[in-house]
Amino acid sequence: MAGNLSGQIPTSDSEGGFIVSPAIDLDRLLEGSPFSYCRGKLLRTSTGSGSLVSCSDLQEAAVLEVLISRYARKFPGSDRRAVVSMWTLYYFSILTMAPCVHLFAHRIGLPLRLNQVSLVCNEDTAEPEAFLMTADTFTASNPGAELHDLMLGHIEPLVEAIAANAAVAPKLLWNNVAAYLSWILKEIAHQRGPELVEDGLALLDEPIWPDGRRNPLHGMIRIARQQCGLEFSRRKVCCLRYNLPGVAGCGEACPVPDGRH
Numbered sequence: 411m412a413g414n415l416s417g418q419i420p421t422s423d424s425e426g427g428f429i430v431s432p433a434i435d436l437d438r439l440l441e442g443s444p445f446s447y448c449r450g451k452l453l454r455t456s457t458g459s460g461s462l463v464s465c466s467d468l469q470e471a472a473v474l475e476v477l478i479s480r481y482a483r484k485f486p487g488s489d490r491r492a493v494v495s496m497w498t499l500y501y502f503s504i505l506t507m508a509p510c511v512h513l514f515a516h517r518i519g520l521p522l523r524l525n526q527v528s529l530v531c532n533e534d535t536a537e538p539e540a541f542l543m544t545a546d547t548f549t550a551s552n553p554g555a556e557l558h559d560l561m562l563g564h565i566e567p568l569v570e571a572i573a574a575n576a577a578v579a580p581k582l583l584w585n586n587v588a589a590y591l592s593w594i595l596k597e598i599a600h601q602r603g604p605e606l607v608e609d610g611l612a613l614l615d616e617p618i619w620p621d622g623r624r625n626p627l628h629g630m631i632r633i634a635r636q637q638c639g640l641e642f643s644r645r646k647v648c649c650l651r652y653n654l655p656g657v658a659g660c661g662e663a664c665p666v667p668d669g670r671h
Contacts, residue, residue, distance in 0.1 A: 434518065434547060436452055436454075436508075436512060436518070436547070437449040437450060439512075439516060439518075440511070444597075444601045445508075445511045445515070445597075445598075445601070447507075448507055448508035448511050450540060451504045451507070451508040451540050451541065452508050452509070452512075452520065452540065452541055452543060453530065453540050453541065453542045453543065454542075454543060455542075456530075456542055457530070459533070460530040460531055460532060460533055460539055460540075461530070461531050461532070461533055461536065462528050462529070462530055462542065463477065463528060463529045463531065464525075464528050464529075465524045465525075465527050465528060465529055465541075465564065465568070466524040466525045468524075468529070468568060468571065468572075469524070469567060469568065469571035470571075470575075471574075471575035474571070474572065474575050474576060475575070475576075476536075477497070477531065477536040478490075478493060478494055478497060478536075478576060480534075480535060480536035481493060481496075481497050481535055481536045481537060483535070484535055485654045485655060485656075485657075488653060488654050488655065489650060489653045489654075490576075490577070491576075491577065491578050491582075491650055492649075492650035492651060492653040492654050493654070494572065494576045494577075494578045495578060495582055495583075495586065495649045495650050495651065496649070496650075496651050496654060496657065497536075497537070497538070498572065498578075498583055498586050499586050499589075499590075499649060499651070500537055500538040500539075501529070501538040502565070502583075502586050502587045502590055503590045504538055504539075504540065504541060505522070505541065505560070505564065505565070506587060506590045506591045506594060507590055507593075507594045509522060509557075509560065510557065510591070510594045510595060510598065510607075510610065511594065511598060512547075512550075513550050513553040513556055513557060513610075514553045514595070514598050514602075514606045514607050514610055515598055515601075515602050515606065517549065517550045517551070517553065518547050518548075518549075518550055519547060519548040519549060519550035519553075519556050520543065520547055520556075521543050521544065521545035521546070521547070521548075522541065522543070522560055522563075522564055523559070523560075523563035523564055524563065524564050524567060524568065526543065526544055526545050527541045527542065527543050527544065527564075528541065528542045528544070529541060529542075530542055552609075553606075553609060553610065554608075554609025554610055554612065554613060555609075555620075557609075557610050557613055558613055558619065558620060558621075561613065561619075562621075565587055566626075569583045569584060569587075569626075579647070580626070581626075581630075581646075581647050582647045582648075582649065582650070584626045584627055584630060585630045585631075585645050585646055585647040585649065586649055587627065587630075588614060588627045588630035588631050588645075589630075589631065589645060589649075589663070591610075591614055591627070592614055592631045592643060593643075595607045595610045595611055595614065599611075613625070613627070614627050614628075614631070615628065616628065617629075629646055630645065630646045630647070631643050631644070631645065631646070632644050632645075632646060634662070642662050642663070643663060644662065644663055644664070644665055645660070645663055645664060645665050646665060647665065648664055648665055648666040649664075652664070652666070
């Protein structure tokens with residue numbers, strides 16, 4: 411656990427879980443930790459900067475179109491699908507990385523369903539920057555179940571809406587989710603112990619989710635091997651970012667040779 415939180419330190423209960431104060435400062439919890447890059451991504455109060463959009467409104471074609479059109483100004487004349495994909499890469503990186511750190515490393519649950527959170531995006535470019543939560547944090551006695559709830563209550567309906575309204579394949583969007591989810595779970599395992607993220611990795615790797623439905627993340631991240639024998643992760647579906655001017659490709663992680671530059 412992290413150091414001094416000015417009286418807001420999670421404390422162990424009799425069953426080895428955590429009692430979490432609703433007023434806990436998530437950013438202070440990350441100070442000096444290997445996950446400090448997750449600071450400033452999950453907000454309790456508005457900072458007064460950036461545009462604020464209800465995440466549930468992103469399911470509306472007109473709302474999404476305004477944001478994507480603003481973001482597309484960074485890449486004039488570029489493939490619209492690549493623009494949408496790049497925007498979602500920022501969105502899903504924030505939505506998976508910081509929440510997973512708090513869920514699995516700190517046992518803090520977060521109110522992140524579509525109707526519980528708003529997106530903070532850059533005033534000029536509409537690039538996703540953070541999420542503003544409208545409810546309290548809570549004890550996450552089952553982090554895997556909470557991650558599954560994030561998938562069902564936020565990511566799944568949003569993927570469906572973006573795919574329908576922005577002409578981007580659902581598999582591409584789910585692969586964008588899987589790329590960041592896989593990376594952060596493995597990083598938590600490396601920094602804090604693999605036993606902490608077993609349930610999270612199962613949601614990524616198992617073909618069937620706990621509710622009995624097909625897992626759209628299954629097989630999206632594949633293990634490849636270089637000639638020297640070194641293993642690395644590779645996406646199943648290209649994110650198309652290599653089509654955007656000034657944006658580097660994904661290197662060996664890209665399934666398309668053109669995207670490895």
